[in-house]
Amino acid sequence: MTDTPEPAVAWHVATPGVLVVTLQRPRANALGLPIIEGLTEALDSASARGDIKVVIVSSSLPGFFAAGADIKHMATVDATSFTAYGDALRGVLDRLAGDTWIAIAAIDGLALGGGLELAMACHLRVAGNGARLGLPEVSLGLIPGAGGTQRLPRLVGRGRALGMMLTARQVPADEALTMGLVDRLVPEGTALEAALQLADTLLEMSLPAQSAVIRCVDAAFDTSLEDGFRFEVAQEQRLFEEGEAKEGITAFLEKRPPKFS
Template sequence: MSESVVRQEVVGRVLHVVLDRPPANALGAPIIEGLTAVADTLERDDTVKVAVISSAIDGIFAAGADIKQMGTLDPESFAGYRDALRAPVERINRCGKPTIAAIDGLALGGGLELSMACTLRFATAASKVGLPEVKLGLIPGAGGTQRLPLLVGRGRALEIMLSGRSVPGEEALQIGLVDRLVDGDVVAEALAYAETLAAFPVTAMKAIIDCVDAVSGVPADGMQLEGELVVEMLASGEAAEGIAAFIARRPAAYA
């Protein structure tokens, strides 16, 4: 299953990863398994020097966690889902090779968290990115509360997460949430840029990434706090209502 929903193709020295789990690339077990295989490739294949992650679904990079799956989980099982999703995302982030998220459409929740774990983000004006977990009575649980402030600053990060709004591509570029706005085929441009980077030594590129992360890297204690609180949100009951309302397509009735 994971091979069909997360495809890998090595072209020269670039790994092209394509998410393809209709209708929205929900980050359930099939994509998690596929991303784990991607992390394996990045860590073990020395011929791969750069990776591009894109989507085969028109208008969607990834719309977030698998909420239907989440609706069946108790807090303990939800913690397992959190850890399963976090593991390949963190491995991709720490692989030591440049990674580029090519976003054309929606990158929400876990989809944005995956893209923020990449080294760079390319997007289009039609793209919309955000962390809407608050609408479900949850918080981002795959590094979103930690990486978003590093990219856009504390105030902007809080405004985006507290409102749960989607940020359009132009604004995302202006605030530093994406690094390049493409007028045209974002995947083709990301792949071309990746091929340019692939001409450089991996050791030098890894050193640059490591030095920058030493200044602004995600703190382990922040990730631990986020992980604990996202499960607490589910255990409190409010998230259970938010998830049930989302699945039933009705307004949530929070206390």
């Protein structure tokens, strides 16, 4: 009797409103088609439920968040298949980065190449103090092609982003915190626990308002300052008319916690 191998990705509702997605593809969570398909199914599940406000991406493999793209797979494909692989990876990361939920990366161990691109697609990153992060694609004659060249400069600035990508340097967790690549630094092995605690805080807020914050911050990088101001005003007005602002304001005046949906 042959044991059925574990799926590359597992997910479960940890607490109401919080979906934990666990990468578990030995030996290093290479982001091949099994993980891409697993992430897609996990996000499909979150969308179908309709009550997920926070998605946490974590790993069950000691020493690894995700070590990069699937190099063995890339070595066997032609140009057309390489394009399809890249499109599939970019598609699931862009979906994770949207405004349907707040995504948190819980990083313990190595987050390299596509693994770091996965973490950067999340809105927030919690890292154990033993984590190391990097984009080593130039050592393979490639570039970070799943959003890395665009997301990294927005997080750490042009100079630091170039310094990391041009040299393929791995950044230790404490430096990543200093440069803004990660948002919280915690003891090694506790990134998931800390991400769950952060999720509890996020759940207390209004998701429509949080989603509007994401849209406005993204617009700050894509529009002029004047257009950004106009976009912000439109988002604020929409929240007042259609969002949860009425409940938030009423709760404040009544000195009680708001009851957001």
